[in-house]
Structures are given as structure tokens and as C-alpha cells.
Amino acid sequence: MRSYLGVGVSTGTVPVNHDTNAKVFDRRIKITELVLRCVILGLGVLAAVLVGTDSQVKEFFSIQKTAKFTDMKALVFLVVANGLAAGFSLLQGLHCIICILRGRALLSKQLAWAIFSGDQVMAYVTVAAVAAAGQSGMLAKVGQAELQWMELCNMYGKFCNQVGEGMATAFVVSLSMVVLSCISAFSLFRLYGGHKMKNVNC
């Protein structure tokens, strides 16, 4: 008998109920997805709040200057991306909970494609936001002497630390979105299954 995940692997020794295995596996996938959506919701809001509420006032020769996240477009992108990821996960999490409470999926083919597309877009958007903010953060931390862009974190230490915490949180959100996008790809594409290994594309 073939185990659920053992595609092309035949054990032939232990009698296992295939349907029970599949149900247990489905339940694990569902719970993993729900946990990831909760993580993204919580940490997405946390990252957006950490970066979005950050500011520091410094006085230079009696002139007050305030550092805030809107000074860097990449940080605005980070706040928006994490807010969107959190909002999308809230909607999907509610959908998931209704599914679990009703004991059956509310899924049509169109909805499966919509969830897959949404997860893919959010995964790439959150990764891009972390990359852009990381680049800006590095410039602010160490500067770029060749371009006469000076480091700023020696002046705005508290501001930079809080942005760093927000970026670390956003990094975890983007990793969770990447895993989630793989799960929703799995949930969608196995609908097109039933192929043996020999028929698979290169």
C-alpha cells in the first residue's frame, strides 16, 4: 500500500488505511496553515506598528530635527506590505475557522486559485519589502562613503534600533508567507493530480 506522501514509494509491508492517513495529513496541513496565518496577522501588525510609530527628535545647533519612517520610502513600503499581509491573513484565518467549525471546506476552484494567487503576491511583496528596507537600513547603519551617503544611526540610535526590531519581525512575516504560499500551491495543484511519475514534466 502507498502512503499518502510516498508518491512512487511502495512499502508493501505495513497495512495502513490510506483514507485515514490522508485525513490526518489534511488536518495537519489545515492547522499549520491556521497557525501561520495567526503568526502573520500578529507579527505583521507588530512590524507595522514598530516601524510606523517610530520617531526620534534630535537638536542640532538649536534646530530640532525629527527622524520618522516616512523619511525612507522603503520603510513606508514595509509598513504597507505588513499591514496588507496582516489584513489578508485575518480574512483567510476567518475563512479557515469557519471551515473547521462547519467541518467542511468552502472552497470552489475559483476560490482556490484566488487564495493561491493572493498568497503568492503577498509572499513576493513581503520579501521585496524586507529586501528594500534591508538595503535602506544597511545604508543608514554603515553609510556608503563612495557616494557621500553618510550613516545616520550614530545620530538616531533609538530610532534605528526600533526600525531594526520591526525589520526582524517583518523578516519572520515574509518567511511565514513563503511557507504559506507553498502550502496553498500544494492545496491547489494537487487538485490536478492523479499523474504517475513517468508523466511528469522535466
Next chain:
Amino acid sequence: MRSYLGVGVSTGTVPVNHDTNAKVFDRRIKITELVLRCVILGLGVLAAVLVGTDSQVKEFFSIQKTAKFTDMKALVFLVVANGLAAGFSLLQGLHCIICILRGRALLSKQLAWAIFSGDQVMAYVTVAAVAAAGQSGMLAKVGQAELQWMELCNMYGKFCNQVGEGMATAFVVSLSMVVLSCISAFSLFRLYGGHKMKNVNC
């Protein structure tokens, strides 16, 4: 009769040979994959060469200054990411051609997972590289007055234009990698198929 892509959709009117449909569909997927890998190979090398060979010398009060891609870490990341994507696509393209010539797949479950993982990683890496380089490019183009980071493209116009062309090329590479990662997810996850819609996770 159910069409290959019409999961859960029953037409019941036109008699179609399911196996023939599936073979035609498989062939189209295979050709799309091969075309995308060729695009990524060609444009990945082009993007890396455009950015990696770019330089411009300017004279300021008898002091010569040279702008080069290594002045910005994000451009180094862009060159490396596109070089890796091109190299990976070359290997996968060769594998694909051998498959087509032999008329059968050389795929084990482990290899399918390796290809899927490689495509996923390359898709996220190329998107992250474009995002980081885009952020640096915007800073070089318009500066960031609040942070005293001045624009550079008014001084190094030719250098900036060539980097812009490289970044546009890298953007096409990253989009192709995203589509390709979806195709390899499809190729892998349909191996775990055979589920009806009612069994699908939320």
C-alpha cells in the same frame, strides 16, 4: 467527460480523449518551461553584464572619480542573483532538452523536490535583488533630502542609464522566475493529487 484542467467542471457534451488532452497539456507546460529557462538564461546574463561592466569616469576639480557597480552593494547582489539564475536555468534547460530528446522524464521524487526548491529560492532571490537595487536606484535618481543623501544620476547620467537598463532586464528575469516557480510547484504537487474538491483544505 472531465477536461484535464477542468477539475470539478463537467461539460458532458463534447467527447474528448482525456489522455490525449493531458499529453498535449504536458507538452505545452514542458515547452513553456523550456522557453522561460532560455529567457532567464539570456536575460540573466544580459542583466549581469549590463550592470557588472558599467562604469563612468568624471573629473571634479582635477580629481578623477569613477562610478562602478561595486559602489552599491545592492547592484553587486543584483549581478550575483542574475548570474545564479542564469546558471541554474542553463542546468535545468539542459536537463529539459535531454528529457525531450529521450522522450521521457529523468525525474525522481527527490529531483522534483530539488527543482521545486531551487526554483522557489531563485524566484525569491531575484525578486529581492530587484527590490533592493530598485530602492538604491531610486535613491541615486532622486536622492533623499531629509537624510542628506544627494542624487547621483545628474552627475553620472550614462552610468545610471545603463544600470536602469540592467534593472529593467533583471525585472523581466524575476517575473519569469516567479512564473517558472509556479510551474515547478504544479509539476511537483500534482504528484500528490487524486483528491476531490470536498477534501481540499481551506
